[in-house]
Amino acid sequence: MKLQADLFPYPVLSSVTDDYIGSSFSTKWREKKVSSDQLNLEVAFTLDDSGLRNLIKNKRAVYAVHVEGISSSYRKLFPVEGNKDKIIISIDPSEVGGDIEMNMVIMACKEIGSYQNKNFNPEFYDSDYKVASLDKGDILAFCPYEKLTLGVSNKDKPSVESMMRVSATKGKFMVVDTDGDVIYIRLPEQTHKLYKLLSKSSKGQEQLLMVTIVLPALSHVISEVQRGEDFEDKEWYSALQDKLKKLNYGEESFMQEDAMKIAQVLLGCPLDNAFEMFYNERGEFDEGKN
Amino acid sequence: MKERIKYVSDTFLDQFKVDFEEEYLELYKLGNKKEIERIFSNPQNVIETDTFFDFKPLISNNTADSTVTIENIKSIWSSLSFLAPVEAESEKLWVAMESTYYLDYHLKQLAELGPQRKDTSIMSRTIFNNGQKRSLFINNISILWWIAYYLIDDDNSNDKFHLVEYFVNNSYRGNAVAFFSSNFVANKKLALGVVEAIKELTEEHKMIENRYSYSNANKILNQVGGVRMLDLLTRDEAKAIIKNNLLDTEHIRVLKKAI
Known part of the structure; x- marks a missing residue:
């Protein structure tokens, strides 16, 4: 799924939106083949925002990676446990079958009432602006989605001519x-x-x-x-x-x-x-x- | 009866799809079982694997009757439930199986198609030409497997097929394509939550189910999914979202309360 910043009814931290000033959220990831039936995705999160960091520290928000097959039924959410800022995800390529999309996010893991952050962009939000409430699963920050060819397709990848x-x-x-x-x-x-x-x-x-x-x-x-x-x-x-x-x-x-x-x-x-x-x-x- | 799982070869599938209109359409249109069997018994075209399954023939008569559809879904699931999803997504599998073990059922289904766009429908139900996800719910055989996969309710010890039975009770094919093509149904608990919500709304006499029940439910969850990780929702939470919002959407046949 392609997350779109302009669909959010509240400020969300991302490189593709300026809802926040002076904050940043980014990820680095790499794939590592462990065996023929195990591929590891190693994802590291970097967050520069004290408000969101506090939510994670207080277990009200969490880093997560959402993996979805583009033309397969594979779909899983991998929340990061504890206060860690990295995760290793193990995937069996034969379960996936083709390309996948990955979304790296920070999401609420329980209901959050009245969320306020000093880094909300003052051009759009007053200094006393508060998000009235956030539900479990609401996305607070995201990176633009990544696409990866991971699984074993039934066919060789077609060239332009053969497609x-x-x-x-x-x-x-x-x-x-x-x-x-x-x-x-x-x-x-x-x-x-x-x-x-x-x-x-x-x-x-x-x-x-x-x-x-x-x-x-x-x-x-x-x-x-x-x-x-x-x-x-x-x-x-x-x-x-x-x-x-x-x-x-x-x-x-x-x-x-x-x-x-x-x-x-x-x-x-x-x-x-x-x-x-x-x-x-x-x-x-x-x-x-x- | 134990039989071997079959797949068509990549080379044959490519040629079968390219030349379908010219060389194969008439065979399926006229129900030329002998010639189809000849083509699909060629080991260059069809590969027999070392995986066995318990083959049960499907009921070919009165398939408009939902009890027949349910029996066929149960038969397919009983025979092939061991398939991993990635295996059951394979066009090579279903093209082989529909033209071998399940050929009688497949040809009967094609014969019952109306005259409008018949050639197009024969193609769509025989080869995957509508995108991967949609094609699984248009193909005559794979649709049975996938409805079972998504809607078998293991949490219901009395009748794990209760949502399957509800879903196929009316004309279900259009609903299947509209509903199951959406990305979020890959999370089975969301799919179960949505169908259960629609079932309860109809059983509570709040609406009459139609195509929009499913397509609008998709829209609601897709809108929510634009800002929220749907996969964090429980089945009951997904059900609640649909029950609380579906009746307010367009083209839903809401039943007014009796005065």
Whole structure:
């Protein structure tokens, strides 16, 4: 789950919100493989806020790590016991199956009446502002969530090329189906038959099909991701994120770049020589004459 | 009857899904059992494991009757309750099982589909093409296992299936997709708390259950979950949140008190 600072009806301490001034909450974590069926997540919490620290000391709040499978049913909450500021979580990767999300939080572990903190941002909260009451489980501080590939998937992680398939549909129009773990480009039946023949006939024709079929489909998918559609539980999305990272696309640069350009980069710029290759195979291209 | 658990191979599953509309849809649409059995008896396509299970055939007739659904859920659970959740999430498992041991039931279910969007429904109930979590509750066989997994109430010594029986009492498929696709139901005590709340509200004659009972309950807990760690709630606390808030949400069929 992605915690959103603006949903909280009370001040919450996080690097993504300025409800607090002069306070901070951060975590460091690492994974350590112990055996084939045990992976340890070692998480250390760093808190700079006396008010929250007192709540933890008085056992009214606690550090915790929430682990959730993105496309599996795995879900567990690991509160930190005692006054410790670190925890080692043991997970059997075979129980998890795929990517996980981790949220590191400080939460109330019992009802807290009338919570006040001198570090509430005076721009938003008066000096006598109090949170009337907090229930058990209410989040008081959080770090932006982390994603980790932990478990054993049933399949190899798809590459950008392998995350797309071309198949047939009885419909009249080409459709890009993003609902599964693989993106399906569905072509009308007769078109699909011809596609299969052409894709096997020559390298030039195969490259042209990449440009005319795969490239616009991938561009469409990237546009949907940029529009904010939620594909986090899809394996193709995970492969796409990996590839974008390797190409040094950060979140900002990805959102600002043209989707068609990103698609071309992901596919290795197929336009560069697709048409030349096609015409060369037909013996019709001569750079000097044309 | 002891049988081996089966999975389809990765290669076959990939090809099966890519070419489904072109090569396999008609087989399932026309109930071509012989040809499906031929394809799924090919050892290149289907792998038999060394894990045995106690196979019980599912009842294929009168499946609109909730007592039949409950019996089928109990049969699947009796046969396959030993599966770990990560195993029961596997498309490879259910595609193999539906086209082998449970083929009669699967084909009968497909034959009973209405004419609207029949091809789409056949695809959705045979292969996973609606996202991993949703697909588990659309597939004809996996939906039975997963309803049992989430709603068996081990705290009720009289009848641990009481919430299962309640849930499938009306048309449950839509409710299953709407409710169980939500992330928080992975915590079983939350799922039990919500369904128990809805059950009690209907038994107390405060509302008539409909699709919104489940989708709105999801929204309530998702809203709460935006600021609170739901996993810290007990089953009774989750139930109380739903009972205290559900009747005030939209499209709920609230029953007015008799004057």
